[in-house]
Amino acid sequence: MVAQPLAILGHGLLPGLLAVHLLQVRPDQPILLLSSDHAxxxxxxxxxxxxxxxxxxxxxxxxxxxxSWPAYYLVQxxxxxLQEDEVLLLDPLQVWLELQARLDPAALIAPCGPVALNxxxxxxxxxxxxxxxxxxxxxxxxxxxxSEIVGVDAARRLTLPVLADYDAACGEWSARQYLPLGDERxxxxxxxxxxxxxxxxxxxxxxxxGLTAA
Numbered sequence: 001m002v003a004q005p006l007a008i009l010g011h012g013l014l015p016g017l018l019a020v021h022l023l024q025v026r027p028d029q030p031i032l033l034l035s036s037d038h039a040x041x042x043x044x045x046x047x048x049x050x051x052x053x054x055x056x057x058x059x060x061x062x063x064x065x066x067x068s069w070p071a072y073y074l075v076q077x078x079x080x081x082l083q084e085d086e087v088l089l090l091d092p093l094q095v096w097l098e099l100q101a102r103l104d105p106a107a108l109i110a111p112c113g114p115v116a117l118n119x120x121x122x123x124x125x126x127x128x129x130x131x132x133x134x135x136x137x138x139x140x141x142x143x144x145x146x147s148e149i150v151g152v153d154a155a156r157r158l159t160l161p162v163l164a165d166y167d168a169a170c171g172e173w174s175a176r177q178y179l180p181l182g183d184e185r186x187x188x189x190x191x192x193x194x195x196x197x198x199x200x201x202x203x204x205x206x207x208x209x210g211l212t213a214a
Contacts (some may be wrong), residue, residue: 005027005029006022006030006078006131006133007031007032007033007122007133008032008034008135009034009135009136009137009138010030010140011042012037012044012046012139012140012141012208013041013042013046013090013092013204013206014140015034015035015094015126015137016040016041017095017097017208018211018212019033019099019103020095020099021056021060021211021212023103024060027102031093032129033099033108035108035112036111037111038110038111039092039110040092040095040096040099040144041092041093041095043147044092045066045086045090045091045147045187046092046204047163047207048205048208049085049159050086050087050088050205051085051162052205052206052209053205054213056213057205057209057212060212061088061090062185064090065090066089066090067088067182068084068089069087069089070089071083071084071085071087072087072160073161073163074162074163075162076164077166078167083163084150087163089091096108096119109124112125129200131155133169141207145167146189147187147188147190147191149185149186149187149188150188151210152188158178158186159180160180161177161179162192164177166178172193173191173192173193174191174193174194175191176188177189177191189213
């Protein structure tokens with residue numbers, strides 16, 4: 001593989017969104033994107049609260065929004081609170097298609113397996129490349145949890161997303177999310193507890209704002 005000056009490593013949507021942002025700033029920037037997920041961008045639809053996004057981050061995600069809601073619920077201590085704030089739903093497949101159109105397919109690696117940096121050489125399962133810089137988002141993104149799609153009755157009862165049901169927390173899961181897709185399907189997602197200090201004090205929105213601030 002030819003030299004790739006910049007490599008981005010991590011889980012979920014953030015590495016791919018950062019790559020799109022950097023390509024908007026420098027369209028000719030060679031980027032090597034390595035995902036720890038089985039598919040680039042992960043397998044989870046990602047809800048984001050619109051008001052928490054900076055103007056740059058909001059503009060960045062617009063092409064990847066597949067649904068939206070005018071409000072959402074939070075559940076904690078037996079109480080269900082309605083938050084009147086727009087929620088946008090992002091599809092990782094749309095991010096993958098954008099990157100596939102803008103980067104060499106050989107520079108999109110998923111899953112990458114264990115990664116090692118030795119001097120300027122980055123290696124992963126089945127490949128290696130010479131790079132100038134590595135942006136490792138792994139500690140910030142971590143595992144993105146588990147999700148499943150459940151049937152008709154639950155979807156009909158819920159018309160707004162539940163972004164966090166803390167009363168459903170147990171073991172390694174900090175909360176659950178419920179995302180009605182509007183077609184008689186409901187996504188139920190288990191959210192893992194953050195182990196990294198920054199991850200514990202950050203949201204998807206604040207991390208995306210920070211990554212796109214420069």
